[in-house]
Amino acid sequence: xxxxxxxxxxxxxxxxxxxxxxxxxxxxxxxxxxxxxxxxxxxxxxxxxxxxxxxxxxxxxxxxxxxxxxxxxxxxxxxxxxxxxxxxxxxxxxxxxxxxxxxxxxxxxxxxxxxxxxxxxxxxxxxxxxxxxxxxx
Numbered sequence: 001x002x003x004x005x006x007x008x009x010x011x012x013x014x015x016x017x018x019x020x021x022x023x024x025x026x027x028x029x030x031x032x033x034x035x036x037x038x039x040x041x042x043x044x045x046x047x048x049x050x051x052x053x054x055x056x057x058x059x060x061x062x063x064x065x066x067x068x069x070x071x072x073x074x075x076x077x078x079x080x081x082x083x084x085x086x087x088x089x090x091x092x093x094x095x096x097x098x099x100x101x102x103x104x105x106x107x108x109x110x111x112x113x114x115x116x117x118x119x120x121x122x123x124x125x126x127x128x129x130x131x132x133x134x135x136x137x
Contacts, residue, residue, distance in 0.1 A: 002025050002026045002027065002069070002071075003025075003026045003069065003071040003072065003073060004023050004024070004025065004031070004064035004067070004069035004071070004072050004073070005023070005024040005025070005026060005073050005075070006021060006022070006023050006024075006057075006060040006061065006064060006072060006073065006074045006075065007021050007022050007075045007076070007124055008020070008021035008053065008056040008057050008060050008074065008075070008076045008078075009021060009053070009056065009076065009077060009078075009124055010036075010049055010052030010053040010055070010056050010078070011049075011052070012048050012049045012052060017048055017049070017051070017052040018035060018036065018052065019035065019036040019052040019053060019055050019056025019059065020033065020034055020035035020036060020056055020059075021033065021034060021056055021059075021060050022034075023060060023063060023064050023067070023069075031064075031067060032063075034059055034060060034063050035059075036052070036055045036056050036059045048100075049078075050078060050080050050081050050100040050101075051100040053076060053078035053080075053081045054078075054081050054085075054100055054101050054102055054105055055102070055105075056076075057074055057076060057081065057085075057105060057116075058102060058104060058105040058108060060074065061074070061105075061108050061109075061112070061114065062108070065108075065112065070112065070113060071112075071113045072112060072113065072114045072115065073115045073117065074114060074115070074116050074117065075117045075118075075119045075123075075124065076116070076117075076118065076119070076124070077118070077119055077120060077121040077123075077124040078118075079118050081100070081101065082116050082117070082118040083118060084101065085101055085105070085106070085109060085116060086116045088101070088106060
Protein backbone atom coordinates (compact mmCIF):
# COMPACT_ATOMS: atom_id res chain seq x y z
CA UNK A 1 0.00 0.00 0.00
CA UNK A 2 1.13 3.59 -0.55
CA UNK A 3 2.21 6.15 2.01
CA UNK A 4 -0.38 7.44 4.48
CA UNK A 5 -0.66 11.20 4.91
CA UNK A 6 -1.86 11.89 8.46
CA UNK A 7 -2.93 15.32 9.74
CA UNK A 8 -3.57 15.62 13.48
CA UNK A 9 -4.70 18.24 15.97
CA UNK A 10 -6.01 18.45 19.52
CA UNK A 11 -8.16 20.71 21.64
CA UNK A 12 -8.51 21.20 25.37
CA UNK A 13 -11.55 22.84 26.89
CA UNK A 14 -12.16 22.85 30.64
CA UNK A 15 -11.83 19.22 31.68
CA UNK A 16 -12.05 17.77 28.16
CA UNK A 17 -9.09 16.82 25.96
CA UNK A 18 -9.71 15.57 22.44
CA UNK A 19 -7.52 14.81 19.49
CA UNK A 20 -8.24 13.72 15.98
CA UNK A 21 -7.30 14.00 12.37
CA UNK A 22 -7.47 12.59 8.87
CA UNK A 23 -5.71 9.80 7.01
CA UNK A 24 -5.25 10.04 3.25
CA UNK A 25 -3.33 8.08 0.66
CA UNK A 26 -0.58 9.86 -1.27
CA UNK A 27 -3.04 10.12 -4.14
CA UNK A 28 -5.19 12.38 -1.94
CA UNK A 29 -8.11 10.05 -1.34
CA UNK A 30 -9.46 10.56 2.15
CA UNK A 31 -9.43 7.23 3.88
CA UNK A 32 -11.23 8.53 6.95
CA UNK A 33 -11.23 10.90 9.86
CA UNK A 34 -10.55 9.67 13.38
CA UNK A 35 -10.60 10.86 16.94
CA UNK A 36 -8.90 9.78 20.12
CA UNK A 37 -11.33 8.27 22.62
CA UNK A 38 -11.99 10.40 25.69
CA UNK A 39 -8.91 11.60 27.52
CA UNK A 40 -9.24 12.83 31.08
CA UNK A 41 -7.64 16.22 31.40
CA UNK A 42 -5.23 16.28 34.29
CA UNK A 43 -5.06 19.73 35.86
CA UNK A 44 -1.64 18.88 37.29
CA UNK A 45 -0.27 18.10 33.83
CA UNK A 46 1.08 21.36 32.48
CA UNK A 47 1.22 20.11 28.93
CA UNK A 48 -2.25 18.60 28.61
CA UNK A 49 -2.79 19.91 25.07
CA UNK A 50 0.58 18.46 24.08
CA UNK A 51 -0.44 15.09 25.52
CA UNK A 52 -3.66 15.21 23.49
CA UNK A 53 -1.62 16.05 20.37
CA UNK A 54 0.75 13.14 21.01
CA UNK A 55 -2.20 10.79 21.52
CA UNK A 56 -3.75 12.00 18.25
CA UNK A 57 -0.53 11.24 16.39
CA UNK A 58 -0.38 7.77 17.95
CA UNK A 59 -4.04 7.05 17.15
CA UNK A 60 -3.56 8.16 13.53
CA UNK A 61 -0.54 5.90 13.15
CA UNK A 62 -2.34 2.92 14.70
CA UNK A 63 -5.37 3.37 12.43
CA UNK A 64 -3.19 3.74 9.30
CA UNK A 65 -1.19 0.63 10.27
CA UNK A 66 -4.43 -1.32 10.67
CA UNK A 67 -5.39 -0.26 7.12
CA UNK A 68 -2.18 -1.76 5.77
CA UNK A 69 -0.01 1.32 5.32
CA UNK A 70 3.73 0.87 5.91
CA UNK A 71 5.01 4.41 5.32
CA UNK A 72 3.69 7.51 7.05
CA UNK A 73 3.98 11.29 6.75
CA UNK A 74 2.52 12.92 9.85
CA UNK A 75 1.67 16.63 9.85
CA UNK A 76 0.86 18.45 13.09
CA UNK A 77 0.79 22.06 14.21
CA UNK A 78 2.04 20.99 17.67
CA UNK A 79 5.64 22.17 17.53
CA UNK A 80 6.20 21.17 21.19
CA UNK A 81 5.37 17.55 20.28
CA UNK A 82 6.79 17.18 16.77
CA UNK A 83 10.21 18.77 17.33
CA UNK A 84 11.18 16.81 20.49
CA UNK A 85 9.82 13.59 19.00
CA UNK A 86 11.83 14.10 15.79
CA UNK A 87 14.97 14.77 17.82
CA UNK A 88 14.44 11.83 20.15
CA UNK A 89 13.85 9.34 17.37
CA UNK A 90 17.23 10.23 15.83
CA UNK A 91 19.16 9.36 18.98
CA UNK A 92 19.34 6.18 20.98
CA UNK A 93 18.49 6.13 24.62
CA UNK A 94 15.82 5.20 27.08
CA UNK A 95 14.93 8.67 28.34
CA UNK A 96 12.03 10.42 26.65
CA UNK A 97 12.74 14.15 26.65
CA UNK A 98 9.17 15.28 27.33
CA UNK A 99 6.88 13.55 29.77
CA UNK A 100 3.82 14.15 27.61
CA UNK A 101 5.15 12.01 24.76
CA UNK A 102 4.04 8.43 25.44
CA UNK A 103 6.68 5.70 25.15
CA UNK A 104 4.26 3.77 22.95
CA UNK A 105 4.33 6.62 20.41
CA UNK A 106 8.13 6.70 20.38
CA UNK A 107 8.15 2.95 19.81
CA UNK A 108 5.78 3.24 16.83
CA UNK A 109 7.79 6.04 15.23
CA UNK A 110 11.00 4.06 15.62
CA UNK A 111 9.45 0.79 14.42
CA UNK A 112 7.82 2.12 11.24
CA UNK A 113 8.88 4.41 8.43
CA UNK A 114 7.46 7.64 9.91
CA UNK A 115 8.33 11.16 8.81
CA UNK A 116 7.15 13.94 11.12
CA UNK A 117 6.48 17.49 9.97
CA UNK A 118 5.50 20.60 11.86
CA UNK A 119 3.11 22.82 9.90
CA UNK A 120 1.57 26.19 10.78
CA UNK A 121 -1.97 26.05 12.17
CA UNK A 122 -3.46 27.71 9.09
CA UNK A 123 -2.38 24.69 7.00
CA UNK A 124 -4.01 22.25 9.40
CA UNK A 125 -7.58 23.54 9.32
CA UNK A 126 -9.36 20.24 8.61
CA UNK A 127 -7.74 18.44 11.57
CA UNK A 128 -8.32 21.52 13.74
CA UNK A 129 -12.02 21.54 12.83
CA UNK A 130 -12.33 17.83 13.64
CA UNK A 131 -10.66 18.16 17.06
CA UNK A 132 -12.97 21.05 17.97
CA UNK A 133 -15.98 19.05 16.76
CA UNK A 134 -15.00 16.05 18.87
CA UNK A 135 -14.49 18.16 22.01
CA UNK A 136 -18.12 19.27 21.78
CA UNK A 137 -19.28 15.65 21.98
